[in-house]
Amino acid sequence: MGGSRALLLLLPLSFAAKSPFLHHRAHRLRLAASMSSSSSAGSSASSAIDFLTLCHRLKTTKRAGWVRRGVQGPESVADHMYRMGVMALVAADLPAGVNRDRCVKMAIVHDIAEAIVGDITPSDGVPKEEKSRREKEALDHMCSLLGGGSRAEEIRELWMEYEQNATLEAKVVKDFDKVEMILQALEYEKEQGHDLEEFFQSTAGKFQTDIGKAWAAEVASRRK
Numbered sequence: 001m002g003g004s005r006a007l008l009l010l011l012p013l014s015f016a017a018k019s020p021f022l023h024h025r026a027h028r029l030r031l032a033a034s035m036s037s038s039s040s041a042g043s044s045a046s047s048a049i050d051f052l053t054l055c056h057r058l059k060t061t062k063r064a065g066w067v068r069r070g071v072q073g074p075e076s077v078a079d080h081m082y083r084m085g086v087m088a089l090v091a092a093d094l095p096a097g098v099n100r101d102r103c104v105k106m107a108i109v110h111d112i113a114e115a116i117v118g119d120i121t122p123s124d125g126v127p128k129e130e131k132s133r134r135e136k137e138a139l140d141h142m143c144s145l146l147g148g149g150s151r152a153e154e155i156r157e158l159w160m161e162y163e164q165n166a167t168l169e170a171k172v173v174k175d176f177d178k179v180e181m182i183l184q185a186l187e188y189e190k191e192q193g194h195d196l197e198e199f200f201q202s203t204a205g206k207f208q209t210d211i212g213k214a215w216a217a218e219v220a221s222r223r224k
Helices: 003-010 020-060 064-068 077-090 100-109 128-145 149-163 168-192 197-203 210-221
Strands: none
Touching: 020 077, 020 128, 064 168, 077 100, 077 168, 100 149, 100 168, 128 149, 149 168, 168 197, 168 210
């Protein structure tokens, strides 16, 4: 903004009123600034609602492993991510130096691309590289839908950090991903009488952190 325009915007209307020209010019500039701000807010709101509307699919997409095993009323992708976020929030024994807030955020975005690609599991026969490519493409689309900027960039960074298992936070959240799955398996076994041993076997020996190992052992002990 030019210096004279900025000065006029800063002038009190009572002062500008002493000059009809200044008063008229200041009024027009304030009106233009208000309209610009409203337009920006409207655009931001539109992008956010578009993004959230797409995220609705996370609430309706059922976790494929449970569907294949005939579980009644299986959890959604959003259900899974929500409880992972709660895990990060309530864990009292996170490794030293771990950023709890980052873990919570990572938990609620790590499967966000499934709003577009769905829940791709090993039994689908999709190579790991292809799965990653599809999900990265979906994530880029969602970040673009959000309008770019710092919020979209943070979501992208969190997702990539998790995918690459690049930090201690990522390792913790990956362990929570597995713990949440076997806890859910235990609950379905008790509620519906399924034998879901394969889900416990698929995670055995794959926990990377002490908290992951401890929580997994606690879940396993409750099957007995």
